[in-house]
Amino acid sequence: MHVKILIGTAAATAVLAGFSSAALTGGEWGKYQVGDLRSGYTYAAPETRAIQDDDFENPAMLALDYGAELWSMKDGDANKSCADCHNDAEDSMKGVGARYPAFYEPWDKPINVELRINECRENNMKAKPWKYESREMLGMTSYVKYQSRDMPVNVDIGGPSTPFFQKGKAFYYERRGQLDLACKHCHEDNSGNMIRANLLSQGQSNGFPTYRLKWQGVGSLHRRFRGCNSQVRSTPFGYGSDEYVNLELYLAWRGRGLPVESPSVRN
């Protein structure tokens, strides 16, 4: 398959991407660049970008299709589907991907799309929550976020969300792990630089869930956080943990204005 061949050359193309992105500066990235903010798309290898550009080639679309299927499947003791209450996702879910994480009063804290979906499953459908990194959850999250495609990321960090946002920000700047590095050392101080065979991006969140060639599958933002924690030899936090939701809120704010790209494709 096309995608498999590409994986072998991913490292080499990452190097090439270093050159091509250096040549393309000054807002030449169209919708993928807003001022100094650049989506991970602009740091991906040209071949990787080509896969994302073509909805028929984009393997992440399989997850999306599965999400669409689940949308109208009845489940749980209430025997309801998402569609029974939310009707057409194109209308009811539009903007959700751009606004989340959002403050959720019943829990008195911000929650992300994954947690919101499980809240509906448990409370409104009386169904078992999906595992965070399951095919179901990734599919549904992709489908819900896709309804905001190309809308600018625009999270609310005011009011009751502010203290959570501050925690996410502190996390971003805190050194951790045996390598003693903070997110900012790689993604703020060194975006655009090669770290071995990888071109460091700004670590933006607007493309998640993402199909990563290295993973050979779709993964959540929290999976990426766990990878970025582990690679500096730091103990990762749990999927859907408060720490990661706060970080997700902060990251969305950093990337405010970038288009929702879910589901994206990355090296």
Added chain:
Amino acid sequence: MFSGEREETLRTGRYLIPILGIAGLLAAFALASGDARAEELAKFMVKDGNSIPQSLTGRPGTPENGRKVAIDRKKGNCLACHAMPVPEQPFHGAVGPDLAGVGSRYDAGELRLRIVNPKYANPDTIMPAFYKANGLHRVLKGFEGKSLLSAEEVEDVVAYLVTLKE
């Protein structure tokens, strides 16, 4: 870059400079220790916040082994961030400066400090301390209380870097 953030980073920087100024003064010829399970790590002296003049093992290192340690992804992994005169290895990083000629720019003591703990020279650096084992946050199981390199390995890397003349 991220204008709001940048300011904040600078502000942190300003706090750090006075703090480090004092620490630097104290550190000048004060005994510092690599730390934690500290017993295991050799003690060393930091001179003027810019040099660790004495060998951690009391002996000179071996340049050939230092080259190996520097390349090894599980040890120095220096190529992640630095270009180096090791043409047989692909993909040299560009986060730090090219290490070719670094032996002409710094003496052995200055190089040792930059391997042991480059934060003495630059508190905000991305380069890890290779001979430090405590004061670290949320270290992954199995790596707690351990420095990235042993005293011998640090000395070997220093001996190798000294050979990289202009």
